[in-house]
Amino acid sequence: MEDKGRESDHLMLITPERVFYAGLLGRPRKRTPGCCHIYVAVKGSLHLTIDDVHTSDELIVTLPNQRHSIASDYRTAISVTLEPESMPDGVIEALAERLRGPDKALYARKILAAYALLRQRRYGDITTAEFDEMCFGEALARRELDPRVTRAVARIERFSGEPVTADTCAAEAGLSASRFLHLFKEETGISFRSFRAWKRARHLLHFANQDLNLAHLAQDIGYPDSTHFSHSIRRFYGLKPRAIFVGSRDLAIYRSTETVRLAEAS
DNA sequence: CCCATCGACCCATGAACACT
DNA sequence: AGTGTTCATGGGTCGATGGG
Known part of the structure; x- marks a missing residue:
């Protein structure tokens, strides 16, 4: 596009329990991810469709395994994801309520601030608690697994x-x-x-x-x-594999050291 | 080469029940 | 309480085929 040559501001931070993504959403069809998605618009609005019901907003939350499709006015959009097994039952639902509630704009700004922070400091080393603090202002409860x-x-x-x-x-x-x-x-x-x-x-x-x-x-x-x-x-x-790769050419990917350690253990 | 569609198969799933 | 069966069923798995 006309942005060629410009340093890409698309990035993704991956940890075992969270992902912070800022980049293209593409034109995904219906998707059913296994994680909770918190979508935040960088500019303009986001458009969500669930069961043929359309809504538009600056911040949208979908629950794990909830079939939906999402689109963005602006080419770059943010998506924060949470793995459901990392937290006790009900915590995601409670968070979703708060994010959709009267403080929605505050949370949206908080997540945009996190994006700004990630753009300057290429965090590799971040714990789940730090990640949550950065995005939501507090560490979310953890689930202890057998x-x-x-x-x-x-x-x-x-x-x-x-x-x-x-x-x-x-x-x-x-x-x-x-x-x-x-x-x-x-x-x-x-x-x-x-x-x-x-x-x-x-x-x-x-x-x-x-x-x-x-x-x-x-x-x-x-x-x-x-x-x-x-x-x-x-x-x-909601995308073909090839489409994901084409749309991620200029994506900078960061992994938490925990993730790297897991990968190297194999 | 890359990816989508279509059947057939088979294994994980969930419920109901038994054992300790 | 925790653990192990059995069993019908649905959906994940996997090969064949064909189009781009």
Whole structure:
């Protein structure tokens, strides 16, 4: 575009439990991400559609696994995401209420300020508490998972390429497969299968600004084949994988050291 | 090469019940 | 309370095909 040559102000900070994204939204169709989204307009308005009902606002919150589509007037928009298993039941819903309430404009300004801060200081090292403080003015409550489930979560998030099945996780936890699956659902609030599928799709974000062969990438992050990869990405993000990569060319990606440590552990 | 569509298969899911 | 069965079912998984 006419912006060529200008230093891009598109950035993404990824931590295991949060993402701060400022960049293109594209023209996503219906998406059903596994995380809570807080969209904030940089200029103009955002436009949300849920079940054919349209709303427009400067700040929009969607809950985990809520099917929606989103569009922005201005080319750059902000999206802050929260992984639901990182916090106790009800915390996301309560936060959503507050963000939509009378202090909405305050929260929008707070998040815009966070964007300004991230543009100057390329934070790599940020904890979830610091992230929350920066975006919402307070650390959100944390969920303590059963250690057996934590181990399974860590295994899923290693993305070593080898398949992670309920059976292997159950064996590692010293439980039967069925008991393990129950425990996992109880603890995280989401089924093992759905959780794994979402984390897999989320892991794509780390590579969004690279020029990669999609079939190979699909393999590397644990998809059995590129067909399934494409299908799954579209369901979660509302965009074809190629569209995500094209739209992320100028995106600067930062990972928390915690994320890097997890990746290197594999 | 890259990606979408379509079936068929099979495994995770959730409910109901049993054991300790 | 926590853990393990069984079982019908739906949806995730995976290969084949075809178009761009």
